[in-house]
Amino acid sequence: MTVRQFKVWRGDSAGGQLVNYDVDVNEGEVVLDVIHRLQATQEPDLACRWNCKAGKCGSCSMEIDGMPRLACMTRMSTFEENASVTITPLRTFPVIRDLVTDVTFNYVKARETPAFAPPKDVAPGDYRMQQVDVDRSQEFRKCIECFLCQNTCHVVRDHEENKTAFSGPRFFIRAAELDMHPLDARSDRKEYAQKEQGLGYCNITKCCTEVCPEHIKITDNAIIPMKERVVDRRYDPLVRLGRKILRRDQLEQEAVAVTTLHQAHPTPQPDGAAPINWHRELAPPMGADVDDKGHLPLNELLSDRVGANSPFGDDVEFPVDPTKLNYYHPEQKH
Amino acid sequence: MVENIEKHQYDVVVIGAGGAGLRAAIEARLAGKKTAIISKSLFGKAHTVMAEGGAAAAMGNVNSNDNWMVHFRDTMRGGKFLNNFRMAELHAKEAPDRIWELETYGALFDRTKDGKISQRNFGGHEYPRLAHVGDRTGLELIRTLQQKIVSLQQEDKKEFGDYEARIRVFAETTITELLLDDSDGTARVAGAFGYYRETGGFVLFEAPAIVLATGGVGKSYKVTSNSWEYTGDGHALALRTGATLINMEFLQFHPTGMVWPPSVKGILVTESVRGDGGILKNSDGKRFMFDYVPDVFRKQYAETPEEADRWYTDPDNNRRPPELLPRDEVARAINSEVKAGRGTKAGGVYLDIASRLPAASILKKLPSMYHQFKELADVDITKEPMEVGPTCHYVMGGVEVDPDTQATRVAGLYAAGEVSGGMHGSNRLGGNSLSDLLVFGKRAGEFAAAYEGELTKRPAVKTADLEAAVETALAPLQRAGGENPYTLHHELQQVMGDLVGIIRRQGELQESLGRLAELRERVSKVGATGGRKYNPGWHLALDLRNMLLVSECTAKAALEREESRGGHTREDFPKMDPKWRQVNLVCSASPAGEVDLVHQPVPTMRPELLDLFEKSELAKYMTEEELA
Ligand SMILES: Cc1cc2nc3c(=O)[nH]c(=O)nc-3n(C[C@H](O)[C@H](O)[C@H](O)COP(=O)(O)OP(=O)(O)OC[C@H]3O[C@@H](n4cnc5c(N)ncnc54)[C@H](O)[C@@H]3O)c2cc1C
Ligand code: SF4
Ligand code: SF4
Ligand code: FES
Numbered sequence: 001m002t003v004r005q006f007k008v009w010r011g012d013s014a015g016g017q018l019v020n021y022d023v024d025v026n027e028g029e030v031v032l033d034v035i036h037r038l039q040a041t042q043e044p045d046l047a048c049r050w051n052c053k054a055g056k057c058g059s060c061s062m063e064i065d066g067m068p069r070l071a072c073m074t075r076m077s078t079f080e081e082n083a084s085v086t087i088t089p090l091r092t093f094p095v096i097r098d099l100v101t102d103v104t105f106n107y108v109k110a111r112e113t114p115a116f117a118p119p120k121d122v123a124p125g126d127y128r129m130q131q132v133d134v135d136r137s138q139e140f141r142k143c144i145e146c147f148l149c150q151n152t153c154h155v156v157r158d159h160e161e162n163k164t165a166f167s168g169p170r171f172f173i174r175a176a177e178l179d180m181h182p183l184d185a186r187s188d189r190k191e192y193a194q195k196e197q198g199l200g201y202c203n204i205t206k207c208c209t210e211v212c213p214e215h216i217k218i219t220d221n222a223i224i225p226m227k228e229r230v231v232d233r234r235y236d237p238l239v240r241l242g243r244k245i246l247r248r249d250q251l252e253q254e255a256v257a258v259t260t261l262h263q264a265h266p267t268p269q270p271d272g273a274a275p276i277n278w279h280r281e282l283a284p285p286m287g288a289d290v291d292d293k294g295h296l297p298l299n300e301l302l303s304d305r306v307g308a309n310s311p312f313g314d315d316v317e318f319p320v321d322p323t324k325l326n327y328y329h330p331e332q333k334h
Numbered sequence: 335m336v337e338n339i340e341k342h343q344y345d346v347v348v349i350g351a352g353g354a355g356l357r358a359a360i361e362a363r364l365a366g367k368k369t370a371i372i373s374k375s376l377f378g379k380a381h382t383v384m385a386e387g388g389a390a391a392a393m394g395n396v397n398s399n400d401n402w403m404v405h406f407r408d409t410m411r412g413g414k415f416l417n418n419f420r421m422a423e424l425h426a427k428e429a430p431d432r433i434w435e436l437e438t439y440g441a442l443f444d445r446t447k448d449g450k451i452s453q454r455n456f457g458g459h460e461y462p463r464l465a466h467v468g469d470r471t472g473l474e475l476i477r478t479l480q481q482k483i484v485s486l487q488q489e490d491k492k493e494f495g496d497y498e499a500r501i502r503v504f505a506e507t508t509i510t511e512l513l514l515d516d517s518d519g520t521a522r523v524a525g526a527f528g529y530y531r532e533t534g535g536f537v538l539f540e541a542p543a544i545v546l547a548t549g550g551v552g553k554s555y556k557v558t559s560n561s562w563e564y565t566g567d568g569h570a571l572a573l574r575t576g577a578t579l580i581n582m583e584f585l586q587f588h589p590t591g592m593v594w595p596p597s598v599k600g601i602l603v604t605e606s607v608r609g610d611g612g613i614l615k616n617s618d619g620k621r622f623m624f625d626y627v628p629d630v631f632r633k634q635y636a637e638t639p640e641e642a643d644r645w646y647t648d649p650d651n652n653r654r655p656p657e658l659l660p661r662d663e664v665a666r667a668i669n670s671e672v673k674a675g676r677g678t679k680a681g682g683v684y685l686d687i688a689s690r691l692p693a694a695s696i697l698k699k700l701p702s703m704y705h706q707f708k709e710l711a712d713v714d715i716t717k718e719p720m721e722v723g724p725t726c727h728y729v730m731g732g733v734e735v736d737p738d739t740q741a742t743r744v745a746g747l748y749a750a751g752e753v754s755g756g757m758h759g760s761n762r763l764g765g766n767s768l769s770d771l772l773v774f775g776k777r778a779g780e781f782a783a784a785y786e787g788e789l790t791k792r793p794a795v796k797t798a799d800l801e802a803a804v805e806t807a808l809a810p811l812q813r814a815g816g817e818n819p820y821t822l823h824h825e826l827q828q829v830m831g832d833l834v835g836i837i838r839r840q841g842e843l844q845e846s847l848g849r850l851a852e853l854r855e856r857v858s859k860v861g862a863t864g865g866r867k868y869n870p871g872w873h874l875a876l877d878l879r880n881m882l883l884v885s886e887c888t889a890k891a892a893l894e895r896e897e898s899r900g901g902h903t904r905e906d907f908p909k910m911d912p913k914w915r916q917v918n919l920v921c922s923a924s925p926a927g928e929v930d931l932v933h934q935p936v937p938t939m940r941p942e943l944l945d946l947f948e949k950s951e952l953a954k955y956m957t958e959e960e961l962a
Contacts, residue, residue, distance in 0.1 A: 012867065028595025028711050040820035044871030045864030049376070051561040054601060054710070056473065057379045075597065077712050096532050097868040107377060107505075111497055115485030116440030124434040125393075128449035134442045138467065141442055141474060145378055181440070 001026050004076070005084035006034065008046070012097045018086065025076050031087065032060055032071040035099075047098035055213060058146030062099050063088045068148040068211045091158075092151040105156075106147050109167040113174050114192065117185035133182040140177035140222060142214045143170065149208035149218060155201045166198035169208035169218045175199075176222035193226050202227075337804050340537045344370040345786045346779070347526055347539045349509050349568065350547030352380035353472075353771030354751025354778070356479035357432075358545045361779025363486055363501045367786060370539055371483070371503045372528070374563050378480045381549050381561055381752075382771065385472025387456055388464025389768035391429035395450040400461040402426040403946050409766060410947075412458045413730075413759020414900045415915055415955040416581070419939040420737035421757040425766070425773050432772035433465050439482040441474055443467055458763040475768055506531040509567070510876055511803040512544065512575045512747070515793030521576055523746030524793035527803040531873065534866020536804060542789050543782040545740075546572060546733060546749040547775065551585075551888075553823075554881045555726035556831040557593055557681075559600045565877040566884035568753035572733045573883060573923040577742040580755040580918045580934075582731035582884070583891035584901035586762060587836040589665035591725020593682035598711040600725050603685060603703065607720075608657045610699050611646055612687040614668065615719070616676040622683075623656035626667035631659060662903050665724045665836045672723065681831075682723035688716055724836040728767065730758045730901055731888070734920060740778035746785060746793070750778035760900025810875035816861020819875040826853055826881060834889045839905050843893040850886050854927075857882055886929045887921040894919055894931060912957040 004025045007018040021042060023034050032050055039046050051057040053072045060071040065079075065086050079085055093101035149169040155162050172193060179189035193199040204227075206219045216222075346362040348355045351373035362369045373380060392405040405426035410417055433451065437443070443465050444452040453462040467474040487497040494500075509528035514521045525540040548568030552560025569579055590607070592598040608614075616622050624642075627635045635656045636642035642655035657664070668683050677683055687696060693716035697704055700715070707713040713720065732755030733742055740748045751771045758766065810816065833846035857879055862872035897911040898904050918934045944952070952961060 026596060028597055028713065030597040030710070033596045039870060040818075040824075044818065044820060044862065044874075045869040047868040047870060051375055051379050051381070051563065052384050053561065053597075054384065056470075057375075057383045057561075059375060059379050072597075073710070075710075075712055100532075100868050102532075103376070111484050111487060113484075115481055115488055118438045118440075124431070124438050127434075127437045129442075129445055130449055131445040131452075134445060138442050138444075141467070141477065142470065143477075144383070144473065178440075181442070184440075 002081075004034075006038070007084055007086040008035075008038070008098070009088040010043075010046070010098050011095065013095055016095070016098075018088075020084075027077075029076050030072055031064055031069075031074040031076065031085070034076065034085075035071060035087070047096070047100045049100055056144060058144035058213075061090055061146045061148050061151065063090060063151075068151050070146060070148070070213050073213060090147070090151040092153075092156055093147075103147055105163060106145070106150055106168070106170065109171050109197075110174070113167065113171050113197070114178075114186065114189075116178060116181065119183045119185050122183065127183060129182045136180045136221070137177045137182075139216055140173040142216055143173060144214055145170065146213060148211045148213065152207045152211045153202075154205065154207065155198075162198070162201060166201050167193075167196075169202075169223065171197060172199060172202070172226060173216060173218055173222040176226050179226065190226050199223070199226060337536060339800070339804070340535060342370065342537065342539050344368050344539055344541045346370075346543045346545065346782050347372065347541040348545045348547060348779070349526060349571075350380070350545075350549060350751065350753070351375075351377060351503065351505070352382040352547060352549055352751060353475050353479065353768060354753075354775035355380070355545065355547030356476065356483060357772050357775030358547060358748075358750055358779035358782070359501060360479065360482055360486065361776045362543075362545075362783045363483075365780065365783035365787075367500075367783045369501045370541070371501070372507050372509055372526070372539070373503070373505050374508050374531070374567075375506065377503050377505045378476055380476060381563060382472045382476045382768070384559070384561075385475070385768055386469040388454055388466030388471045388765045389429075389433060389475065389772070390456070390459060390463045390763065390765035391433045391453075391465055391769050392426060392461075392463060393430045393433065393451060393453065393465070394461075395446055396453045396462040400463060402430075404460050405429070405463065406943070407946055408459050409763060410759070411951075412761050412763040412766070412900075414761060414910065415759065416899065416918075416936060417759030418737050418756035418937060419943060420937065421774070422759075423943060424737065424777075425757060425770055428773045428776075429769040432769065432776065436475070436478050436772075439478045439485075441467075441478040443474070456764045459765065464765040471768065475771075504530075504537075507537065508873065508876070509571065510807050511799075512571050513538075513795045513799045513803070514575055514744070515795070517794075520745055522793045523575070523744060525795040527800065527807075529807060529866075531868055534869065534872075536807065538795065538800065540792075540795055542793050543746045543786040544748070545778045545782050546742075546747065546753050547751045547778070548753045550729045550752045551881070551884050552726045552729070553877075554826060554830045554885045554888075555835075556827040557591055557600050557723055558726040559588075559591060559602060560726065565881045566729075567877065567880050568749065569732060569884045569887075570880035572742060572744075572747065572749065572753075573887075573921070573929075575744050575747060576922070577744045577747055577749075578734040579731060579884075579887055579921045580734045581760070581891075582729075582755075582887040582921055583895050583919065584730035584758075584760045584899075585726060585888065586728040586730065586901045587665060587724045588727050589661050589668060589724055589836070590685055590722040591727075592707075592711075592720060593723040594678065594680035594721040595711045595713065598707065598713070601706065601710070602725060602727070603720060603722055604700075607685060607687055607700060607703065608664075610687065611690045612685050613655070613657055613690060614664070614722075615684040615686055616671045617678055617683075618676055620676075622671055622676075623659070623664070623667055626663065626670070627656050627659065628663065631663075635659065662836070662898070666903065666905070668723055669835065669837045677723075678721050680721055680723075682721040684719040685722045686719035688714075688718055693717075728752065728762055730760060730762055731755045731891070738777070739781035740774055741781060741785075746782075748778040748782045750774040760902060807876060810860050810862040810872055811866065813859060813861035814863050816859050817856055819860050819862060819871055819878055822853065822857055822860055822878055823874060823881075826850075826878070826885065829853065830885055830888075834885070834892055837903050837905050838892050840893065843889055846889045847886070847893070850882065850889060854882055854886075883923065883927065883929070887931075890929055890931050891919040891921060910955070912955060912960075915955055916957070916960075 006021045010019045050060040055073045089099045090101045175193040209218045345367035347370045348359045359371045392400045394400040409422045446452045454464045455462045490499040491497045509526045511527045513525045515524040546568040550564045551566035552558035552564040590603045592601045636653040645652040696716045733749035829849045833842040860875045862875045896907045897914040920934045
């Protein structure tokens with residue numbers, strides 16, 4: 001048994017500081033054992049979450065020497081013999097007390113993610129799936145919801161303002177899981193991830209994958225495949241042409257019904273009127289950016305353009321590009 | 335009253351967010367009831383996540399000979415015929431539907447070649463029967479139910495504009511008291527009182543129907559695979575409202591759980607370590623199992639280490655090593671060695687496989703054991719022996735319920751899951767718990783909702799009861815100089831582990847009752863420092879009285895039952911006694927908190943169910959009069 005030095009963050013939403021403790025450490029212990037000893041012998045009211053003490057429930061997430069980790073899976077033998085160990089709460093979520101943070105954000109995002117849609121005409125007991133087909137989704141279902149990935153992702157770590165628009169890696173793998181589920185009846189999981197979950201904010205830094213205690217390949221196996229198809233549909237050069245005034249973040253976030261020029265020929269119209277191409281898909285107008293409450297910016301300083309927002313959508317530029325219209329413009333070449 | 339108490343009104347309140355609680359809540363919500371789910375930890379973290387092996391259901395996907403009758407038979411045998419036969423019957427019949435239903439909620443079980451749910455073998459089950467997802471079946475179960483609840487909330491959002499219109503989760507909220515209304519002569523449930531862990535603020539749920547799904551009691555033991563939540567809250571809440579507990583003497587212990595290092599304390603070491611050559615040694619380095627072969631087994635077990643070692647390669651011409659004696663014999667031997675002072679410092683013995691097999695074969699035969707210990711404890715089982723001892727794992731006993739409706743003796747109070755008793759008799763088969771949660775969780779939700787629907791008048795909470803509940807909850811904080819809850823908890827665990835552990839003796843059990851009475855005195859003066867905000871010391875101080883009450887039931891029932899059966903082993907009564915098979919021990923609590931114990935006959939099985947067994951098999955369990 002040795003006595004080791006710990007710095008533990010004590011405090012609450014009003015503030016706090018690192019407090020030094022000397023605690024007995026036995027061979028083979030993990031950080032959570034030390035916290036328990038601290039509670040039993042020195043600080044009975046030290047707040048900390050835990051349940052299983054076996055890396056299965058994802059309750060004991062905290063930052064140990066600045067690294068987001070599970071306390072029950074962090075062995076004391078991984079630290080230098082005489083170095084002190086610093087334990088702090090997760091940084092991305094508001095502190096409740098000591099090592100306990102308010103992780104409501106994650107439950108809000110979970111509730112917004114559309115649930116599994118059972119196939120309509122398959123009775124319970126008649127579900128048939130091959131192991132190879134469920135393997136991919138099963139990887140993501142290993143998630144223990146420790147929220148370490150959520151805590152690590154730079155999009156929301158220190159960026160409170162992104163939290164509304166961004167669901168985070170945990171919920172990207174949920175979307176991917178359902179997208180790859182052999183019997184899920186919805187087909188818009190990717191588009192949804194892009195449009196509603198803020199997949200576009202992710203720039204594939206892979207930090208989330210690095211901290212995942214379940215070793216889920218969050219970026220390689222979920223995020224990148226989810227982005228790929230959406231990107232395919234989007235980087236149609238003609239589309240970009242028509243939408244050059246869009247801001248970057250809008251471009252990245254928007255995904256549905258991207259316009260593509262169809263091969264179909266324009267339908268001739270009677271009385272010598274210009275033929276109309278009914279097969280053309282229209283680009284949906286982009287609304288102006290609104291705030292949390294769904295309101296437009298109150299003054300021009302906050303708005304990204306001068307003057308009022310266009311009733312046709314801010315991405316419509318006048319004069320309208322004739323090739324983008326749903327009638328056959330005489331000048332149109334094809 | 336100065337305290338500001340937040341109030342909520344619900345039709346059905348479910349206490350517990352494990353498999354049983356979530357399934358009950360889903361059913362109540364589907365019946366159109368306004369439902370609340372309450373849980374001590376965060377949503378999705380309940381103990382159910384720890385279950386590994388699988389969920390037993392006779393779907394017959396792997397072996398088509400399997401059906402509910404075979405499953406029923408296995409369950410009754412496992413429980414040594416003390417099970418409530420009707421629960422075992424319902425469980426066997428309904429489990430497959432409950433599992434299939436999970437697929438419609440989005441569960442992804444491992445598959446067979448023809449695309450069905452795969453099923454694996456498990457001790458005590460005649461056919462491969464456990465639906466599973468690798469070794470994380472419990473996680474799949476809880477996540478699936480959690481996501482089903484989210485999907486119901488999304489439906490409500492569409493309909494009412496509010497996710498929480500009809501089902502709401504109160505996470506990190508602990509219920510400390512159930513409140514009754516007895517104004518019309520019968521005691522009816524009227525509400526549940528508790529505190530938010532986060533703020534320490536009090537909350538009252540007014541509800542005419544309450545489902546207990548709080549899980550087990552393992553935290554009363556020093557070495558346990560259970561988490562901090564397992565303080566027997568549901569058991570104690572039921573007792574205090576006038577409901578009863580049955581079978582409390584039956585606890586499932588595993589003979590070889592890790593006792594050291596602390597990071598893996600309570601984690602189970604599979605029996606196959608011994609089957610593959612692992613031997614047990616005491617602190618003197620002696621292979622002691624040869625001293626513990628009972629006479630009845632003499633013929634089958636080796637007498638010398640040489641002979642025992644030959645068995646692994648030549649089982650036909652040699653007798654088995656004594657390490658492979660039945661579980662309770664192994665546990666008894668370990669227990670005796672430790673009590674005789676030949677145990678390790680942590681109170682276990684050595685399980686040595688490192689010196690018996692080359693590292694490469696250990697790795698090949700026990701890959702997951704190897705990785706678990708390497709990762710969690712930095713113990714290399716190919717190099718050093720493990721330190722093991724009996725570990726508390728599951729409580730068979732629980733709240734006495736009606737087998738069909740899960741109703742307790744108190745009107746409006748229901749119980750399901752590990753907190754309820756009867757289904758598993760004296761011993762639970764692996765995998766029968768997860769299916770139990772689903773089958774009886776659903777039934778509890780269904781009948782709680784039906785009960786609420788039939789009521790003409792909502793029961794009302796009495797102000798005096800509410801005030802008393804507040805006072806009890808605040809008491810430890812007002813005794814800042816009182817005894818340290820952690821110390822008391824440690825002593826309780828010591829008493830239960832040493833005196834009411836896996837092997838029991840009359841003298842020790844009597845002593846335990848004395849010690850528990852002393853502890854009761856001290857627990858009533860427990861103190862907590864600090865404030866009300868997320869204060870684990872205070873929380874533990876409040877949980878202590880539950881653990882104590884439930885421990886007293888276990889100790890009393892263990893002293894009373896003079897036989898050995900399933901999860902109850904008496905050294906002084908080592909045999910199973912058919913007379914005791916007819917008896918359930920039922921505990922209740924007086925208003926002053928005294929435990930009262932009575933004998934009650936075990937329900938008699940219906941003839942067509944009896945016919946599923948051979949007469950010769952029944953003769954092992956039943957008295958001659960019963961068989962005639
Ligand atoms: C290591 C391990 C492995 C296992 N493997 C298997 C297996 O392979 N197969 C199998 O069938 N079984 C297995 N079991 C057993 C099985 O996991 C449990 O019996 C089962 O999960 C219990 O479920 P439950 O719904 O009754 O309660 P739990 O899942 O334990 O949930 C209890 C809930 O009640 C809440 N609660 C408790 N007290 C209060 C209170 N006062 N106020 C508010 N809320 C409260 C808790 O917060 C929690 O949400 C295993 C158990 C362990 C420990
Ligand atoms: S890869 Fe994407 S989701 Fe993961 S941490 Fe980086 S930005 Fe966040
Ligand atoms: S994906 Fe990994 S890191 Fe993220 S919550 Fe799940 S288990 Fe934790
Ligand atoms: S306590 Fe469950 S993951 Fe650490």
